[in-house]
Structure formats: structure tokens, C-alpha cells
Amino acid sequence: MQFSIYSKPSRKKAWLLSALAIALLGSCGKAPVQNQKPATEVKKAAEKPAPAQAEAQTGKVVVYQLFTRLFGNSNNTNQPWGTIEQNGVGKFNDINEAALKGIKELGASYVWYTGILHHAVIRDYSAYGISHDDPDVVKGRAGSPYAVKDYYSVNPDLAVDPAKRLEEFQALINRTHAQGLKVIIDIVPNHVARHYQSLHKPEGIEDFGANDDTSVEYKRDNNFYYVVGQPFQVPKPQNGYQPLGGEAHPLSDGKFEETPAKWTGNGSRLAQPDFNDWYETVKVNYGVKPDGSYDFDSLPADYATKSVQQHAAFWQGKDVPNSWLKFRDITFYWLDKGVDGFRFDMAEMVPVEFWSFLNSSIKTKNPNAFLLAEVYNPALYRDYIRLGKMDYLYDKVEMYDSLKLVMQGTGSTDAIASVQQGMADIEHHMLHFLENHDEQRIAAPEFAGDANKAKPAMVVSALISSSPTMLYFGQEVGESGTLDSGFGDPSRTTIFDYAGVPAHQNWLNDGKFDGGKLTEEQKQLREFYVKLMTLSATEAVFNxxxxxxxxxxxxxxxxxxxxxxxxxxxxxxxxxxxxxxxxxxxxxxxxxxxxxxxxxxxxxxxxxxxxxxxxxxxxxxxxxxxxxxxxxxxxxxxxxxxx
Known part of the structure; x- marks a missing residue:
């Protein structure tokens, strides 16, 4: 997830390496009791899911990440803080057969549809029963996809008919599968939007926090932590920031009703978090006490060598915190709709025992599910792979950071050899990338200023390991991310506002997805990516x-x-x-x-x-x-x- 408007990746790394005790490993368990079963059988999708077509995988896995709100948007107005009417928005239906064939050309086996789940957004959808969101606790006009408001629904912005938004997403899943591609979506386990309200939850499912005892800071089966006796206060803005760029809005008054205040998503325990905190979200309680000790059974160390089935058996019959069950039900709901895997946001802020429980549950239901986690502390990599049963982790702090310095001309390739040697025992599990929604675009002046500088780094990143490789949409045509879209720093393509993505729009070509507007240099760059990633995906030698x-x-x-x-x-x-x-x-x-x-x-x-x-x-x-x-x-x- 992207931090606030003023945050940089280096700040994120530093903060994570000194994370709160609630995110670290520990041990404090209760005697096991009877485990609960899922609250209900998940309702079937309105449109029956189409299974992903099985294709022989001779080479490596390639993941193509696209930001769904931006991907199909042909509007190039790009007014800072612009509305949908001004700047446009991409829809599920924009991602047509031609778009998917173009993604497939890049060797992709998975598409990560980013920003799918219904998150807080500044737009009136009250006609569909959706409550208003307050600009004082929403980042940007279009909102952060990592402030989820309803885990059982999708962003109404992405639908032609918001009343049929789930059906339109189901149709996209089916179109994706028809092209031999599989579908990944985000699950954001560490935090939810400050105003969580699920309209599409299945019968028997309770909203997060619905049954919490708010008179105490912590209780094991509360979903949130509370600042008892104090109401939430909106952070004091910094550097002249104003919600919606200063535009008048009925709810933009510097206030947000939340009594008592909840802990903020990044762990802040203040009733008034700092402006650089994740103030638009609240932290989920996984049974980690405020002192960092655990209120659930810990995994024995030897479970690092045990199978997924043995992990599932370990949790069978054990009493686990309510939030664990809620997220199991959520993942099962999306698996039943045909989703093939998940990218877990900020996974290291959630205890590894939960991941053992959740991932073994997912793998029991779908042994081929693709499980990717955002973890930035190298000291935790092996625990989250071996104990947490993750398939893959971001290789950001090691491989990406090393390649970034070389691309910028300040680092030595000596680091590459050292990183790969140090990862030898887990190299297959470390997903490689050069861009994603959190990172600066390579062509941005703040990074390398030239998309061609990614070429040698991409060859090394894609071919050095048996691990999957990820591409971020627009990377293959040299998108520079230099637009000021409203909330957030230029150099990163916005995830908070409505915008077009100029270089990508040249390939989009008003919905034809044929590259008809690409410059000669952009065509050559895309041809390079097609050739390289096809090699990676089809040549068995790279495994x-x-x-x-x-x-x-x-x-x-x-x-x-x-x-x-x-x-x-x-x-x-x-x-x-x-x-x-x-x-x-x-x-x-x-x-x-x-x-x-x-x-x-x-x-x-x-x-x-x-x-x-x-x-x-x-x-x-x-x-x-x-x-x-x-x-x-x-x-x-x-x-x-x-x-």
C-alpha cells in the first residue's frame, strides 16, 4: 500500500524494520477449545464462475499487475483532484478480449487486478444503499484501495451499472480465464476503512466490530483495539493539505464521528493520529495483546518443515480469534467466485500463526491457489514462507533495492551476486519486480529518468531466479508517473484519484488495446518486454x-x-x-x-x-x-x- 502524501519507500522500510510488538513473533496461548466453522455457506455468484484454463507451464510464472480504476480509462484530461466526470474512470467492461490478449503477449500467467474490493470513495452512491464516506478520512477523491469498506463487494466506480457490480466483476473473471490467465485480487488483513459497512456479506456474517466490547482497549475476540473514553480526532493537516484539494463538501469539516477512537491501521494508539499515519484505516485485532503477547496457540518450531495439510490439522479443533475466522470466510467467498489467488497487503503486521491458519485453509480448499505477501523485513522471510505457508514474498528490500541503485548509477552489481547467494534457500519464493503501485516509475525523474535504464535490470530480475516476475501496467511502454493527480507524490502513478495514464493510453488506443498511438520508442520498449517475458515464461531452462x-x-x-x-x-x-x-x-x-x-x-x-x-x-x-x-x-x- 502507498503511504501518505509525504511518505517515501525508504521511510516505509525504516518504519517496518522497527514495527510495533503487535506485528512481531511471540508466544502466549490459551488452552484449545472447539473451533468454529464458517458462519455460512458462501452464496453462489450471480453468474457461474468459469474455471481457469489449464496451460502447461514450462517456464516461470509471470504476474501482470494492473490498477483497475486506471487501466481502461481513455480520458486524458487529468485535472488534479478531478471528478469521474472530468477525468474518467476505467471499468471492468473496458478490460476486453484484446486487452487480455495483449497482457498474455507479455508471458503473463496471472493478472493481479488491483483495487477491486469496495473501498472508501468520495462519490454519491446512496441510490444503491451505499453510505457516504467522509473526505476527512479518505485519501484522494477516488480513495485508497487499502481502506476496504466492504470485503464482500467490489468498487462501484468500476461498474457500468453499480447495482450489478458483482456480476460485472464475475464476467471479468470469466473473460480472464477464457484467455488462459488466472486472477489475483488483494486481501488487506491488517486494517479496514474507518467506516466499514458490508452490504453484500452472506447471511450469518457479521461486520467487523459489530459485536466488539468497546469498553476495553483489548479483548481477544474484538475485531478492533479501542482508545477507551476518547473520541477520534481528525489529524492536523500538514504542508497546506486540504481534503479534495480544498473543494467544499458537506462532510469536509475536520471532524469524523468515532467514539471511542480505534487504533489506526499502522498501529498508532492515539485518538488523534499523526497526519503521516494511516489515519484513513483502523487496525484489525488478531488476538495480539497491547503488550505484544499472543492470545492464541503458537506454532511449534518444527512446523517450519511440515506440510500444508499438517498445518491445517494443527488448527483443527482449536479456538482462534474471531478476526481469523472472518478473513477465512472472506477468502473462501472469493475463491468460490473463481478468484485464483491473493496478494496479502502488509502481511508482516499480522502474526505468522494466522497465516498458517488462513493459508492452510485456502490450500485445503484450492491446492493451486497463488498466495503472495508484502513483507519487507528480511529477518522474517523464512518464517512467513515456512511457518506462514506463503507461496511468494516481495523481493523488495534485497533484489529490487539493489537493482534500483544500479539503475540510478549509484550502486554496484556486486550487490546482485550477494543478494542471490543469500536467498539461495528461498529464491523460488521471492517474487521479483521493478515497478508496482507503491514504487516510483523507472522513467520518473526522481528514479532513473529513462525507461530504457530498466532493460538490463529487467533481464537480470526476470532470468536470474526461478521465482515469479511481476510487471506493472505501463512499465512496458515507459510510463513516467509525473502527473500531479491530487493526493500523493508525482513519480508514482496515483492510486488515490481519478486519472489517465498517458504512456499506457497510447497502447490502450481508445479501447482497441493495439498500441496504435505508441511512439516508435514506446513500441520498441514493449517489443523488448514481450520478447524477454516470453522467454522467461516459456523456456524451461529458467527454472x-x-x-x-x-x-x-x-x-x-x-x-x-x-x-x-x-x-x-x-x-x-x-x-x-x-x-x-x-x-x-x-x-x-x-x-x-x-x-x-x-x-x-x-x-x-x-x-x-x-x-x-x-x-x-x-x-x-x-x-x-x-x-x-x-x-x-x-x-x-x-x-x-x-x-
């Missing part, structure tokens, strides 16, 4: 073994700390990858170590190599226990040499 060639070549003439080389191989295919991060050309004779030659059973002669990106050829010269290949790289160029 094979890895060996870095960086260390042995660091003293080679022409090979610098702006160069990175490695190999991927299996029983039938060998690939040498070399990337030049510099803005100048470089040439060097890349050496292969003797142990690798022995493993590949190469003893002499010349081996012809073919670049999978450009079709040009090279020759590996093998003499005894030594081998080298001459590599000539233009600025920001890579080769993927196969033999």
Missing part, C-alpha cells in the same frame, strides 16, 4: 540451476561493476546471460570457471551460441579446462546466449 559468473570475471578487462553475468542451465539447455547497466558500450572476454565446464562436460573446441534476444551469434571457445566468449554490449544492452 533450472543458477551460477553467477560475476565474481570470476571482476578482474577481466572491460568487465566493470556496471556489468553482471550469470548462467542458467538444466540437462538439455545452457544459457549465459550478460547485462550492461552503463550508458557506454563495453566489450570483454567472459570466462567460465573450470567446475562449470566439468559439470557441462565441455572439453574442447568451439561452441556456437545464439542470442535469444537479438538472434546474433557468438562462439564459446573451450580449451582444456578454460573457456571464454567474447561479449560486446551496447549501452543498456543484454545478451541471453543459448547453446
Amino acid at each position: 533450472g540451476a543458477y551460477q553467477e559468473l560475476h565474481t570470476v570475471n571482476k578482474t577481466t578487462q572491460g568487465y566493470t561493476d556496471k556489468t553482471y553475468a550469470f548462467t542458467r542451465f538444466n540437462d538439455t539447455t545452457k544459457v549465459i546471460v550478460a547485462s550492461n547497466f552503463a550508458s557506454t558500450a563495453t566489450s570483454f572476454a567472459l570466462t567460465l570457471p573450470a567446475d562449470l565446464l566439468q559439470q557441462w562436460q565441455l572439453s574442447g573446441g568451439d561452441v556456437e551460441l545464439k542470442d535469444m534476444l537479438s538472434e546474433r551469434k557468438a562462439s564459446l571457445k573451450v580449451t582444456g579446462d578454460t573457456a571464454s566468449v567474447q561479449i560486446d554490449l551496447a549501452p543498456l544492452e543484454s545478451v541471453v546466449l543459448k547453446f
Whole structure:
């Protein structure tokens, strides 16, 4: 999730590494009692879900993230703080067969539809029974997708007919599956909107907080924490901020009724949180006491080596906090609608035992569900994978941060070798990316100022590991994110306001999704991404073994700390990858170590190599226990040499 208007990723990282005790591992359990069952059988979708088409996966998983509100919007007005009428909004129905085929061209196997769930939004939907949201506790005009108001419904902005918004989303799921793609949506477990009200919850389901005892700060089965005896106060604005950019609104009065005040989403226990806190949300209680101790059974350490089935059996019959059951019911509801997986927001702020419970429940229902978590503390990675049963975690703090510095010209490629070595035992579980909705666009002046600087980094990120790779919409055509859309910093494409995305709109081409308005440079960039990501998704060798060639070549003439080389191989295919991060050309004779030659059973002669990106050829010269290949790289160029 994006922080407030003034926050930066570095601030986010620093805060997370010193997180409150409620987010950390600990132990304090009660005797097990009879577990509850789901409150009700989930209602069937109005339109029967179409199953995802099974396709053989020879290469790696590719996730394409699109921000649903922006993706299909052809309006290019881009008025700061603009309304839907001024700036337009993308709809479910905009994501048509042509759009999905274009996503499929990029090697995608999953589409992460971001911003689907019904969140707080400044728009009058009272005709549909939806209560108004207060601009004093909503970020932007269109609202943060991470301030969920109804977990059992979808954002009415995204529907042509808001009364049929669930049916329209179901139709999108079915269209996506028809193209051989699977669907991921967000689940935001750590916090909900300050005004939570579910209109579509199934029979027997209670809203968050509906049965809370608000006379105490904490009770295990309360869904929230309370600042007893104190009403909530809207934070004091900073740097001249005004809700809706200062536009008059009946509810924009610096007040919001909440008595007693609830703890804020990032853990602030103040009745009046700071403006930089996640004041638009309230923190969910998972049975973690205010002192950080646990009010539920802890997992034995040896469960790090146990199966999903054994984790499910561990929780069977145990009494768990009410919030755990609520989120299990929510995920089951969406699985029944045909959703194939979830991206869990700020997962490390929720105890790992909950993830063991939830993820083993999900995998029992759908063994193939895709489970991706946002975790930023490397010290917790292995716990959330092994104990929490996550399939994948963001590799932000290690791989992304290292590549960012190299792209910006301030870091060395030495860090890449170190990161990959340190991740060797969990590399398959660390999802790689260069952009997402939280991060700056590579083409933004505040980042690298040139989308082409992503090319060598993308080759390394996509091919160095067997882990999935994620692309963010617009990345493949060099979107710069420089618009001032209202709430939030330029350099990141807004997630808070109504806007168009200029470079992406050139590919969108008024709904044709054919790239008809792309510039020549944008076309070339997209062609690069199509070729690279297709290799990643279709070549089995990129699920094979890895060996870095960086260390042995660091003293080679022409090979610098702006160069990175490695190999991927299996029983039938060998690939040498070399990337030049510099803005100048470089040439060097890349050496292969003797142990690798022995493993590949190469003893002499010349081996012809073919670049999978450009079709040009090279020759590996093998003499005894030594081998080298001459590599000539233009600025920001890579080769993927196969033999």
C-alpha cells in the first residue's frame, strides 16, 4: 500500500524494520477449545464462475499487475483532484478480449487486478444503499484501495451499472480465464476503512466490530483495539493539505464521528493520529495483546518443515480469534467466485500463526491457489514462507533495492551476486519486480529518468531466479508517473484519484488495446518486454540451476561493476546471460570457471551460441579446462546466449 502524501519507500522500510510488538513473533496461548466453522455457506455468484484454463507451464510464472480504476480509462484530461466526470474512470467492461490478449503477449500467467474490493470513495452512491464516506478520512477523491469498506463487494466506480457490480466483476473473471490467465485480487488483513459497512456479506456474517466490547482497549475476540473514553480526532493537516484539494463538501469539516477512537491501521494508539499515519484505516485485532503477547496457540518450531495439510490439522479443533475466522470466510467467498489467488497487503503486521491458519485453509480448499505477501523485513522471510505457508514474498528490500541503485548509477552489481547467494534457500519464493503501485516509475525523474535504464535490470530480475516476475501496467511502454493527480507524490502513478495514464493510453488506443498511438520508442520498449517475458515464461531452462559468473570475471578487462553475468542451465539447455547497466558500450572476454565446464562436460573446441534476444551469434571457445566468449554490449544492452 502507498503511504501518505509525504511518505517515501525508504521511510516505509525504516518504519517496518522497527514495527510495533503487535506485528512481531511471540508466544502466549490459551488452552484449545472447539473451533468454529464458517458462519455460512458462501452464496453462489450471480453468474457461474468459469474455471481457469489449464496451460502447461514450462517456464516461470509471470504476474501482470494492473490498477483497475486506471487501466481502461481513455480520458486524458487529468485535472488534479478531478471528478469521474472530468477525468474518467476505467471499468471492468473496458478490460476486453484484446486487452487480455495483449497482457498474455507479455508471458503473463496471472493478472493481479488491483483495487477491486469496495473501498472508501468520495462519490454519491446512496441510490444503491451505499453510505457516504467522509473526505476527512479518505485519501484522494477516488480513495485508497487499502481502506476496504466492504470485503464482500467490489468498487462501484468500476461498474457500468453499480447495482450489478458483482456480476460485472464475475464476467471479468470469466473473460480472464477464457484467455488462459488466472486472477489475483488483494486481501488487506491488517486494517479496514474507518467506516466499514458490508452490504453484500452472506447471511450469518457479521461486520467487523459489530459485536466488539468497546469498553476495553483489548479483548481477544474484538475485531478492533479501542482508545477507551476518547473520541477520534481528525489529524492536523500538514504542508497546506486540504481534503479534495480544498473543494467544499458537506462532510469536509475536520471532524469524523468515532467514539471511542480505534487504533489506526499502522498501529498508532492515539485518538488523534499523526497526519503521516494511516489515519484513513483502523487496525484489525488478531488476538495480539497491547503488550505484544499472543492470545492464541503458537506454532511449534518444527512446523517450519511440515506440510500444508499438517498445518491445517494443527488448527483443527482449536479456538482462534474471531478476526481469523472472518478473513477465512472472506477468502473462501472469493475463491468460490473463481478468484485464483491473493496478494496479502502488509502481511508482516499480522502474526505468522494466522497465516498458517488462513493459508492452510485456502490450500485445503484450492491446492493451486497463488498466495503472495508484502513483507519487507528480511529477518522474517523464512518464517512467513515456512511457518506462514506463503507461496511468494516481495523481493523488495534485497533484489529490487539493489537493482534500483544500479539503475540510478549509484550502486554496484556486486550487490546482485550477494543478494542471490543469500536467498539461495528461498529464491523460488521471492517474487521479483521493478515497478508496482507503491514504487516510483523507472522513467520518473526522481528514479532513473529513462525507461530504457530498466532493460538490463529487467533481464537480470526476470532470468536470474526461478521465482515469479511481476510487471506493472505501463512499465512496458515507459510510463513516467509525473502527473500531479491530487493526493500523493508525482513519480508514482496515483492510486488515490481519478486519472489517465498517458504512456499506457497510447497502447490502450481508445479501447482497441493495439498500441496504435505508441511512439516508435514506446513500441520498441514493449517489443523488448514481450520478447524477454516470453522467454522467461516459456523456456524451461529458467527454472533450472543458477551460477553467477560475476565474481570470476571482476578482474577481466572491460568487465566493470556496471556489468553482471550469470548462467542458467538444466540437462538439455545452457544459457549465459550478460547485462550492461552503463550508458557506454563495453566489450570483454567472459570466462567460465573450470567446475562449470566439468559439470557441462565441455572439453574442447568451439561452441556456437545464439542470442535469444537479438538472434546474433557468438562462439564459446573451450580449451582444456578454460573457456571464454567474447561479449560486446551496447549501452543498456543484454545478451541471453543459448547453446
